[in-house]
Amino acid sequence: MxxxxxxxxxxxxxxxxxxxxxxxxxxxxxxxxxxxxxxxxxxxxxxxxxxxxxxxxxxxxxxxxxxxxxxxxxxxxxxxxxxxxxxxxxxxxxxxxxxxxxxxxxxxxxxxxxxxxxxGPNCPGVISPGKAKVGIMPGHIHQPGRVGVISRSGTLTYEAVAQLTARGIGQSTCVGIGGDPIGGLNFVQCLSLFEADADTDVIVLIGEIGGSAEEEAAAYIAEHVSRPVVGFIAGQSAPTGRRMGHAGAIIDGARGTAASKIAAMEENGLTVVRSPAGIGAAVADVLDGNT
Amino acid sequence: MKIHEHQAKTILREHGVPVPAGSSAASAAQARQAAETLGGERWVVKAQIHAGGRGKGGGIRRAASLAEVEQYAGQLLGSRLVTPQTGPQGQEVRQVLVEEGCDIAQELYCSLFIDRAAGQPALMLSPAGGMDIETVAADHPEKIFRTHVDVLLGLADFQVRGLVANLPVNAAVQRALAPLLQQLYGVFRAKDCSLLEVNPLILTPDDRPVVLDAKMQFDDNALFRHADVAALRDPAEEDPLEVEAAAYDLTYIKLSGNVGCIVNGAGLAMATMDVIKLGGGSPANFLDVGGAANADRVENAFRILMADPHVRAVLINVFGGILRCDVFAEGVLHAVSKVAVEVPVIVRIAGTNAEEGRRLFAESGLNFLVADDMADAAAKVSQVIHSPLPSPSLKGRGFMAQDEA
Structure with missing residues (x-):
């Protein structure tokens, strides 16, 4: 599935x-x-x-x-x-x-x-490797498998997927929900779909600064998601008050910071990766039962 | 996009919102003349910069004579105003707003913004006007009242009636405030604002509400349908390199570090900044060359990074999806043949045709430090920044000789 x-x-x-x-x-x-x-x-x-x-x-x-x-x-x-x-x-x-x-x-x-x-909007789309590609992501970096990926970004998602595929870890579906402040499917809705999917074992959630969707996702995971979730937040080094490319990626006062999102994820039992280079390794660890 | 207070008030005035009479001035003599034209006996001289907190920085002066108007305007114009929002270097004052003085009986707060979580515009109202609203929200949340606006319905009469009923004001003031709030929402909607903040919204002793200060910000994505708003942009308030980058269709934000980066995609660009920081470096910028990342854009990106004197190394991080890495590599080689790049350049490319791209960099005769993956890129950046020995810059004399030969 x-x-x-x-x-x-x-x-x-x-x-x-x-x-x-x-x-x-x-x-x-x-x-x-x-x-x-x-x-x-x-x-x-x-x-x-x-x-x-x-x-x-x-x-x-x-x-x-x-x-x-x-x-x-x-x-x-x-x-x-x-x-x-x-x-x-x-x-x-x-x-x-x-x-x-x-x-x-x-x-x-x-x-x-x-x-x-x-x-979306402003998203790379959705791909279920080996089945259908409804988006602009490069198909060849994906591999059919059992890890679900949700992200607000485009190329950063490809980066994460490529790290998974390089380790022989395939994906069930990869969903780019987009970088705009107001969009359609959100993290929580997407998590509930993966939770109901019998063929997804682990979920990777790639968030970024701005808004509070990652905090809401973390709280939802603690209550409703039985699968292990690996999280990463882009923009840990971003200054406040500046829009980092994506219209939604702006730290507004004390809200929307990477620190607040990472803390919410850790408190709710997610495995949080600090370096974007370590996403594939973290998923491999979870699959091996090392965490 | 931000605009000045005097510009915001002009827009509000055009939409029938009560604002004090006033006009902007770029010299002390103009300020005096503006005050004379306004007439009366009291005026306010307000520094026009995009940052807030101007009162605390001494940027708002009350004048009781034309001589004082001229004196205060002369002091403010050309000075660097430091406020809690400008940073210690301050912001140069190029214009002042000269307004008639108003008698204030009460100060309220009002703002309209987009509530992301609700996916709707929100109207926020508070009797605690003239103060920092974040402080009010933290210390006295019971003093903040809000409602969401259904964009298909607009800000309904019953909503504003219900909202103003929370304020400690009499029935006549409540009746006067309701249409004012609807006018403000009308402007917010018509002009595609991302923020419209009135602090303070004052009540005069004869119970008239007046917008004493106004801050307006606009949705950049909607400027295509508001040429009048786009024309209000003041490049002098923005970083010159950011203005140049925008002209080249690059998303560039200048930061205070020393490692320049060129990345495709906003999320990966943020992640690249993070990996630089984790490696002990400090990003000099955010730069998204976009999905296409063609030779022109890369060339302009290098030009902008090289104009920043703090940049000691450049990290290129590109994930080739639809973009082929070999095509991108050719673009980079073409770009650096036209721009003087005298710092080390670390390149990390992945995705479609990455091997071929890496080979092009390796065989270019230039000192590209080619990284295998993001972790390796971070390590190489760290090495270059922290090494006591000078690192090989991209081009030396040898390169020029080769190039000419």
């Missing part, structure tokens, strides 16, 4: 521009079942051997798509997310970076009570 995406995923690509097309091709090469694309105004054409549609509703009716990946530019991305949800897409993965915060607040409000999951 795995979470969110697998061999049955029927993927739609919203925003079939240069980037969308490139990553759709990579996803197809990886073995993901890609069923079509959406580009308003270009419906009736084709991309990568599958039909292009003007609307998501039209695409869903024709292809039975259940998952969508969004490459639509930031000014229009929130609308694209809402369109996907309105059309009944169950899993929406938004790669787009730079969406205004208030747009995402509106999307979240629109989603309330609807049966849909949003991953």
């Amino acid at each position: 795995s979470i969110l995406v697998d061999e049955n995923t029927r993927l739609l690509v919203q925003g079939m521009g240069r980037e969308g097309r490139f990553h759709a091709e990579q996803a197809v090469d990886y073995g993901t079942r890609y069923v079509g694309g959406v580009n308003p105004g270009r419906g009736g054409g084709a991309a990568l051997g599958r039909p292009l549609f003007n609307t998501v509703a039209g695409a869903v009716a024709d292809t039975g798509a259940d998952t969508s990946i969004i490459f639509v530019p930031a000014p229009f991305a929130a609308d694209a997310i809402c369109e996907a949800i309105d059309a009944g897409i169950g899993l929406v993965v938004c790669i787009t970076d730079g969406i205004p915060v208030l747009d995402m607040v509106t999307v979240r409000r629109y989603m309330a009570g609807k049966d849909a999951t949003l991953i």
Whole structure:
């Protein structure tokens, strides 16, 4: 098993521009079942051997798509997310970076009570190694296995995954939830999915400074997660009051510091790695029962 | 993005929010003229810098004559104002705001911001105005009242009625405050603010609420739809290297250390800073060249790092995903052929075509210190920084001769 995406995923690509097309091709090469694309105004054409549609509703009716990946530019991305949800897409993965915060607040409000999951925005997406790749991560660094990975970052997630694969440790699913302050799926929701997955034995949680999602995740783990969790927090050396690239990565007063997050993780029984170079080794130790 | 108080007040005034009459001035003579135009007998001269805590730093002066306005403006302009938020070096005052003096019966606090955990805007109100709100929150949490705003509904009448009912003010003031709070939310929403803070929000002796100080910050991601706001940016308040980096599409934040870093991706960039620190070094910057990390961006990144005189070594840490490491290596070699790099450069690349990339660095004829992984990179950085002997810089005379040959 795995979470969110697998061999049955029927993927739609919203925003079939240069980037969308490139990553759709990579996803197809990886073995993901890609069923079509959406580009308003270009419906009736084709991309990568599958039909292009003007609307998501039209695409869903024709292809039975259940998952969508969004490459639509930031000014229009929130609308694209809402369109996907309105059309009944169950899993929406938004790669787009730079969406205004208030747009995402509106999307979240629109989603309330609807049966849909949003991953991102500003995220690398989701991959269940060997089954489906719905994101922009390099497929070849992954390996099928039993470690679940959750992260707010892109390349740092690849770094962690590569450390695992280098040690022969495979992954069940890797989820990049994105670096924005307001997004869809959060750590807690993602942890509950992994907890319910019979094929995930260990979870790696990669957080970063800003907000309080890591503290909430740590408290949730203590109560509800039976799997061992290895945690890392990026930004231990970051100054306060500065936004470290990700819109969400800002230490605001005493809140959101790496120290507070690490303390919360340790208090709640996580194995915390201080150096980003040590994530793979820490998971290996947990799997060997050394901790 | 931050703006000055006088700019924030202009925006609020345009939206019908009551603010004191006033105008900005860049010289003592202009300040005097502004006060004369305002008329009256009392004025306030306020230093315009982006940092807060100006009152504590002596940046807000009350003047009882035009001569005093001129004198205070002359003292503030050109001086470096040190406040609890500027750091010891202070911030140069280039403009002052000259305002009419107001009679204050009571000081309140009000702010609007995005509550991440709730995923909604929040309105915070307190009778403890004119004070540091973090202190109030810590010592007197019972004096802080808040409500969340449903963006589809807006800030509803019943919400503001309920909120202002908590304040120790009479019914007439409550009736006057409610629409003011809704106007403030209207500005927050219309302009894509990330913060709109009014401290203090005063009540005059005749029960009129007035916005006496205003701090506005904007969502950088939304500036594309607010050209008027984007035009208010004051580069003089920002680090010149950061301004230059932004022009090159690089996310760069200057820090106080001596190890420069060039990384792709924000999370990995933070982790790289961490690994430098764990190795006993100190990062000179945060720099995300983005997923693409093409030759132009790397060249500009080197140019910015080399402009920082504290940089004694550079660590390049790139994880090639979609980006191929060999292509990236060629970009780096091209970049360093155009920028004078006279410090040691440690390179760590991983991911797609990493072997090929490492070979290109090794065969470049330059003194790249190629690291195997992040741990090794950290060790090499530490070695370079702590070694009593001079470490080989990227280029020496030999390189130039080779290059010309």
